[in-house]
Structure formats: structure tokens, C-alpha cells
Amino acid sequence: MPSMREVAAHVGVSQKTVSRVFNNDPQVRPDTRTRVLRGLHELQYTPNTLASDLRNGRAPVIGIAVPEIVDPYFAAIVRAVDEVARRNDMSTVLTSLGDDPEREPLLVQSLLRRSLSGLVVVSVRDEQRYLQLWAGKVPIVFVDRRPSGVAGDSFTDNDAQGGRLATEHLLSHGHRSIAFMGDRLSLPTTAGRLAGYQAALADAGVAYNKTLIGLDASDETAAPRSLDSVLRASEPPTAVFCSNARVTMVLMPLLQRLSIAVVSFGDFPMAAMLSPALTVIDQDPARIGTLAATRIIERIAHPSRRFRRRTVLNVELIERESCRVAEPSAQRSTPRPRSGAQMSAADRCELTS
Amino acid sequence: MPSMREVAAHVGVSQKTVSRVFNNDPQVRPDTRTRVLRGLHELQYTPNTLASDLRNGRAPVIGIAVPEIVDPYFAAIVRAVDEVARRNDMSTVLTSLGDDPEREPLLVQSLLRRSLSGLVVVSVRDEQRYLQLWAGKVPIVFVDRRPSGVAGDSFTDNDAQGGRLATEHLLSHGHRSIAFMGDRLSLPTTAGRLAGYQAALADAGVAYNKTLIGLDASDETAAPRSLDSVLRASEPPTAVFCSNARVTMVLMPLLQRLSIAVVSFGDFPMAAMLSPALTVIDQDPARIGTLAATRIIERIAHPSRRFRRRTVLNVELIERESCRVAEPSAQRSTPRPRSGAQMSAADRCELTS
DNA sequence: TTGTAAGCGTTATCAC
DNA sequence: GTGATAACGCTTACAA
Numbered sequence: 001m002p003s004m005r006e007v008a009a010h011v012g013v014s015q016k017t018v019s020r021v022f023n024n025d026p027q028v029r030p031d032t033r034t035r036v037l038r039g040l041h042e043l044q045y046t047p048n049t050l051a052s053d054l055r056n057g058r059a060p061v062i063g064i065a066v067p068e069i070v071d072p073y074f075a076a077i078v079r080a081v082d083e084v085a086r087r088n089d090m091s092t093v094l095t096s097l098g099d100d101p102e103r104e105p106l107l108v109q110s111l112l113r114r115s116l117s118g119l120v121v122v123s124v125r126d127e128q129r130y131l132q133l134w135a136g137k138v139p140i141v142f143v144d145r146r147p148s149g150v151a152g153d154s155f156t157d158n159d160a161q162g163g164r165l166a167t168e169h170l171l172s173h174g175h176r177s178i179a180f181m182g183d184r185l186s187l188p189t190t191a192g193r194l195a196g197y198q199a200a201l202a203d204a205g206v207a208y209n210k211t212l213i214g215l216d217a218s219d220e221t222a223a224p225r226s227l228d229s230v231l232r233a234s235e236p237p238t239a240v241f242c243s244n245a246r247v248t249m250v251l252m253p254l255l256q257r258l259s260i261a262v263v264s265f266g267d268f269p270m271a272a273m274l275s276p277a278l279t280v281i282d283q284d285p286a287r288i289g290t291l292a293a294t295r296i297i298e299r300i301a302h303p304s305r306r307f308r309r310r311t312v313l314n315v316e317l318i319e320r321e322s323c324r325v326a327e328p329s330a331q332r333s334t335p336r337p338r339s340g341a342q343m344s345a346a347d348r349c350e351l352t353s
Numbered sequence: 354m355p356s357m358r359e360v361a362a363h364v365g366v367s368q369k370t371v372s373r374v375f376n377n378d379p380q381v382r383p384d385t386r387t388r389v390l391r392g393l394h395e396l397q398y399t400p401n402t403l404a405s406d407l408r409n410g411r412a413p414v415i416g417i418a419v420p421e422i423v424d425p426y427f428a429a430i431v432r433a434v435d436e437v438a439r440r441n442d443m444s445t446v447l448t449s450l451g452d453d454p455e456r457e458p459l460l461v462q463s464l465l466r467r468s469l470s471g472l473v474v475v476s477v478r479d480e481q482r483y484l485q486l487w488a489g490k491v492p493i494v495f496v497d498r499r500p501s502g503v504a505g506d507s508f509t510d511n512d513a514q515g516g517r518l519a520t521e522h523l524l525s526h527g528h529r530s531i532a533f534m535g536d537r538l539s540l541p542t543t544a545g546r547l548a549g550y551q552a553a554l555a556d557a558g559v560a561y562n563k564t565l566i567g568l569d570a571s572d573e574t575a576a577p578r579s580l581d582s583v584l585r586a587s588e589p590p591t592a593v594f595c596s597n598a599r600v601t602m603v604l605m606p607l608l609q610r611l612s613i614a615v616v617s618f619g620d621f622p623m624a625a626m627l628s629p630a631l632t633v634i635d636q637d638p639a640r641i642g643t644l645a646a647t648r649i650i651e652r653i654a655h656p657s658r659r660f661r662r663r664t665v666l667n668v669e670l671i672e673r674e675s676c677r678v679a680e681p682s683a684q685r686s687t688p689r690p691r692s693g694a695q696m697s698a699a700d701r702c703e704l705t706s
Numbered sequence: 707t708t709g710t711a712a713g714c715g716t717t718a719t720c721a722c
Numbered sequence: 723g724t725g726a727t728a729a730c731g732c733t734t735a736c737a738a
Contacts, residue, residue: 014725049466050407051715054730070428079422082449094447096435113402252626273605275628356731367709404731408714
């Protein structure tokens with residue numbers, strides 16, 4: 001690939017003049033400009049981004065790290081970030097963390113070393129202290145899961161609200177023994193959703209039964225065991241709340257034969273086409289991704305402006321059919337509208353802190 | 354972020370010595386090494402990848418461009434590439450092309466300018482002449498769709514074989530009026546699958562009916578019209594062959610009410626959970642991605658070795674239930690095993706050219 | 707064993 | 723308007 005130097009030699013001007021022309025600097029005589037443009041064209045000049053990025057001290061690149069790119073939820077976030085980036089003439093560097101908390105620092109740091117303009121991360125760790133070094137130097141936005149041990153913007157779903165909505169919905173269909181299936185409790189999402197579940201049960205005066213909690217259910221091999229143990233609870237569940245889409249997808253083949261009511265935290269592509277069509281808590285990954293990337297753009301544009309640190313996004317329940325399976329209609333109660341007083345702080349949405 | 358120069362000043366050695374220590378050059382006195390290591394640690398030295406990549410003339414980065422990252426097929430390819438890259442201490446730069454043939458050159462070139470070690474691309478264009486400039490300088494691997502107008506390795510599915518398998522399967526279930534739903538015929542995948550469909554019909558002595566071909570069916574708004582027109586054919590279809598997973602997913606809500614047989618080219622996450630469970634042509638995106646990335650690694654390691662240009666991968670049919678819907682059992686014929694003679698060149702698999 | 711000098715391809719400064 | 727020259731942070735070649 002020819003460099004500016006070569007083009008300059010070819011045309012018979014200085015390298016700087018080529019640079020000026022290439023960067024549309026108006027301070028160039030029209031005829032010089034055309035001569036240089038011709039040279040640029042003749043030699044098929046292609047700029048070396050590495051060089052200019054090094055010189056500029058920053059690459060117009062947004063890094064993004066997600067647990068698993070094949071998960072449609074994370075894929076949607078990635079796409080949204082990529083779109084915002086592109087609209088701002090930036091590129092995207094992706095890394096899939098693979099649910100391995102140990103490797104995350106290595107992987108994310110290898111992104112950061114590239115003089116990124118910003119980083120969007122869905123961490124798979126309990127804490128992100130390893131990012132402290134960078135936090136002051138480059139905008140970091142935590143998405144889906146809020147950070148711990150390091151300051152940074154965050155855009156997350158209202159997990160407690162969603163857990164509550166799902167559970168209340170199942171309660172309103174008469175279910176009194178509702179299982180909670182999740183993955184790792186150390187993740188703030190799982191913890192928050194469980195808290196919402198517990199709060200809803202408490203409000204309804206239904207005793208919390210620990211044997212109805214199944215974890216590690218996003219792991220294909222552990223999931224069946226986890227579900228099995230829950231099904232063998234003293235009071236077997238008539239309904240299941242799956243705390244994320246991956247858990248739902250893994251469990252679906254097992255649940256379908258059981259004719260048990262299901263609500264999933266997280267919609268996914270064919271969820272409405274299943275039989276029964278899945279009732280879900282709907283998140284908006286595209287919105288989250290857009291907000292996150294936009295925040296990075298804003299932070300770059302206004303380095304000293306102050307921004308809202310935490311943004312918690314509302315979720316809503318999409319009622320389809322799976323919540324009506326095996327409805328213990330004898331106990332059916334009408335949905336009880338929640339009063340403001342019953343709403344915990346964590347339940348408020350589009351919240352700041 | 355401190356540079357080697359700063360660490361050198363801090364420790365009282367030359368920059369080069371810091372470089373040597375950092376890069377584990379054995380030619381350093383043990384005590385110098387420990388002093389430098391301490392300095393590195395104290396100043397929290399972090400290397401600037403841009404600088405070393407510029408100096409080395411190449412970044413340990415594999416670029417990957419796909420039409421749409423949210424599509425689970427492409428996501429699986431991306432993940433596989435990312436995994437191979439990581440195993441070889443490389444990163445991944447992703448770009449989602451968004452089905453816009455016009456923008457592809459811009460987007461892909463902006464990747465290439467980064468001194469990539471290699472590029473994996475699922476092009477959304479009919480031809481990729483814009484890559485000619487690069488083709489000699491960096492390994493480019495075309496995936497899913499083979500290149501046109503430029504030389505490059507390719508790993509593709511045997512589209513003709515898959516189209517044939519799907520169609521023969523529906524024929525064997527007694528269907529004689531089989532619709533073909535696809536997206537853009539200019540894509541080699543769609544064209545190949547259509548060719549397989551036509552070949553199967555011809556072999557079975559079933560007349561090819563152009564009004565049974567519906568295109569642009571991956572576009573949410575165009576799809577219903579496309580399907581409608583096909584359903585209004587002189588001989589309305591009793592079965593549909595969807596030429597890719599996206600088409601299937603878009604059409605599924607419409608097809609489900611129709612009680613019409615379906616075979617999909619391309620499996621996807623919940624396909625087996627649908628009612629009826631979807632019969633599909635199974636591709637192996639992870640394998641394709643792994644092969645593509647591995648080829649790049651090999652090309653880098655052995656720049657002068659000769660490699661197989663085109664690799665065409667076998668696909669297979671996974672029979673579930675959707676092929677048995679609305680079976681015109683009166684005409685049922687037993688599946689006719691194909692003889693070698695009936696196999697066209699394009700049908701052979703794991704093929705080279 | 708360690709250091710100096712040059713250079714990767716850009717862009718910024720400041721003369722001319 | 724245009725062009726030397728230095729610099730970004732690193733690595734290679736060579737000298738001490």
C-alpha cells in the first residue's frame with residue numbers, strides 16, 4: 001500500500017501537501033490540489049489508520065465486550081452500538097467473553113490497549129476493579145449489568161421490576177407455587193430478578209420456598225438437574241419464572257412436555273411462535289445499545305460535562321399464552337393493581353443515582 | 354498511559370532496555386530486569402498496540418464483515434472466528450454490513466486500512482471487485498457466499514445439494530406443488546438453492562412453475578405480499594421451501610396458520626420447539642467460521658504454500674415434523690434413493706476448484 | 707549487557 | 723500556499 005510519502009514523490013510535492021489535500025485542507029492551490037488528487041488516484045493511495053490513530057492518540061473505535069455474541073439479546077446490543085458508531089464515522093471492535101470471569105480482564109484490556117475512544121461492556125464478573133486504571137482515561141459504559149468496584153456509566157434494565165411483574169402475573173393467574181430458574185446469583189441481573197420475585201411473593205402473602213429456586217440453568221448439562229430438583233420440591237411448582245432468555249431456551253424442551261406455566265425474562269426471536277406462545281418480560285437491547293454508544297459519543301464531545309451515572313430502564317410484560325397453562329383456576333384472583341406505596345425504590349424506572 | 358520512554362526515565366535505563374524486558378528478551382542482566390519490572394509495575398505500564406502494530410506493519414487482528422450480526426447463523430460464524438483468533442492471540446474487528454451492497458466497500462475498506470492480518474467476509478454484493486486491491490496483500494476468506502470478480506479462498510455450503518435435498522424430501526411426502534421462498538436471487542446462495550430445487554423437480558418430472566417462486570421474503574414488509582402472490586398461484590402450493598433461516602423466521606407467523614408443509618434451509622435456535630417442529634437443512638456455521646479463520650492463520654504462517662481455493666461443505670436434512678403437514682397422502686411415494694448418475698457436479702460436496 | 711539511531715505513516719508546528 | 727522538521731510509541735539494526 002502506497003504511503004503519502006510515495007504519492008508526494010510521485011507528484012513532486014511535499015508529504016504535507018498530500019496530507020493537506022487528502023484531508024481537504026482548503027489552504028491548497030486548486031491546481032496543486034488536482035495534481036495531488038490525480039497522484040492519489042493513480043497510486044491507489046489508501047491511508048494507514050494505525051499511523052493516524054497513533055499520531056492522534058486515539059482511534060475512532062468503540063470497543064464492545066459481551067458474554068456471548070450468539071445470544072440474540074447481546075447481538076442486538078452489539079448491532080445497536082455498531083450502528084451508532086458508524087453514524088459517527090467510527091468502527092467497532094468486538095470481543096466475546098465466553099462467560100469466563102477469569103479471562104475477562106485479559107480480553108477487555110487487549111481491546112483497551114488500542115487507544116479506543118470508548119468501551120461498552122457487559123461484564124461477566126462480580127466486580128470490575130481491573131478497569132479502574134482506565135476509567136478516568138476513556139469513557140466506559142456498563143450495560144445490562146451495573147459495575148462494581150469501579151466508576152462508570154451504566155444502562156441496565158429494571159431487573160427487580162421485571163422479576164416482580166413476572167411473578168405478580170403468575171400469581172394473578174392463581175399460581176401459588178412458582179419456581180425461579182436462573183443462572184448465577186452473583187450476577188446483578190439474576191440477583192435483581194430474584195429480589196423482584198421474592199418481593200412479589202411477599203406482597204401476595206405467599207411463603208418463599210428456597211427449594212423452588214434453581215440455578216445454573218443456562219448450562220446445557222446442569223440445567224436438567226437443576227430443573228429436576230425444583231420439580232421435586234415439597235410443593236411442586238405449577239409455574240416457572242425463567243430469569244433470562246438463555247435459561248428459557250435451554251429449559252424449553254424440558255418445560256414443554258410438562259404443561260407448566262412459564263414466564264421468561266427476555267423475549268427472543270421465535271418466542272411468540274412456540275406453543276404455547278411465550279409470555280415474556282420485554283427488554284429493549286437495541287435501545288440499551290444505542291444509549292450506551294451515544295453516551296460514549298457525548299462523553300467524547302463534552303469531556304467535562306456531567307452525566308447521569310446510572311440509568312435503569314423500564315421493562316414490560318408481554319402477555320401471550322404460556323402464563324395460562326395449568327392455571328389453578330380454583331384460586332384465580334383478579335390482577336391486583338399495585339399502589340405507589342408498594343413500589344420499592346429499586347422498582348422505579350428510568351432512574352438516576 | 355505511561356510509555357516505555359517514561360518507564361525508562363523512571364528506572365534510569367534506555368527505552369530499549371525496557372522494551373527488552375517487556376518482551377522477555379533473555380539478553381538482560383537479572384538485576385536490571387527486576388529493576389525494570391518494578392518500574393513497569395509502579396508506573397502501571399500498558400503497551401500501546403497501535404504503535405507496535407504500526408512498527409510491525411501488521412496488526413494481530415482478523416476483520417470480519419457479516420450482513421447482520423443478529424442473525425444466529427452469522428453470529429455463530431463470528432463467534433467461531435473470534436475463538437480461533439483468540440487462540441492465536443489475535444483480536445477481532447467486526448462490521449455489520451446491513452444488507453446494503455452500496456456501503457459494503459466503504460465499510461470493509463475501513464476495516465482493511467487497519468493493517469489487518471486477515472479478513473473474513475460474507476459479502477452482500479454480487480461482485481467484490483473492490484477487494485482486488487487488497488487480495489494480494491492480505492488473506493481474504495469469503496464465507497457462505499463465494500466471491501466474484503476477485504480471487505480469494507471460500508468456504509461455502511453446498512446450496513444446490515441442500516435445495517435438492519429439501520425439495521426431494523417434500524416430493525417424497527407427496528407434494529407436487531412446492532413453493533420456493535427466498536430473498537435476493539443475485540445472491541449465490543439463493544441462486545444455488547433455487548437451482549437445487551429446480552433440479553429436484555425436473556428429476557421427479559414435476560413441471561417448474563414460476564409463479565411458485567417468491568422473492569424478497571426476508572424483508573418484513575415485502576414478505577407477506579411475496580407469500581400472498583405465491584399462494585394465489587394457478588396450482589396453490591401444499592408445501593414451501595424457505596431458502597434461508599431469516600426467510601423462515603419472517604414467514605413463520607404467516608405459514609403457521611396455513612397448515613402447509615415447510616422445509617427451511619438453515620436451522621435456528623427454537624426451530625425444533627415450534628409446532629410443528631421444523632424440518633430443516635442443517636448448516637454448520639461454527640465449522641465454517643473455524644475453517645475460515647484457520648485458513649487465515651495458515652496463510653499467514655505459510656505465505657507461499659498453496660491452498661485449496663474453494664471448499665464446499667456438505668449439508669444435511671434434519672427431519673422433524675413440518676414436512677409432514679398437509680401431506681397429500683394419496684400421491685405418497687416412497688423416497689427414491691438418488692443414484693450417482695443423478696448427482697450434478699454442483700451437488701458433490703467438500704469439493705475443490 | 708546495554709544504548710543509539712532510524713523508521714513505521716501519519717499529523718502539528720512553524721518557518722518560508 | 724508550501725515545505726522542513728519533529729513527534730506519536732514502539733521495534734529493528736547496529737554500535738558500544
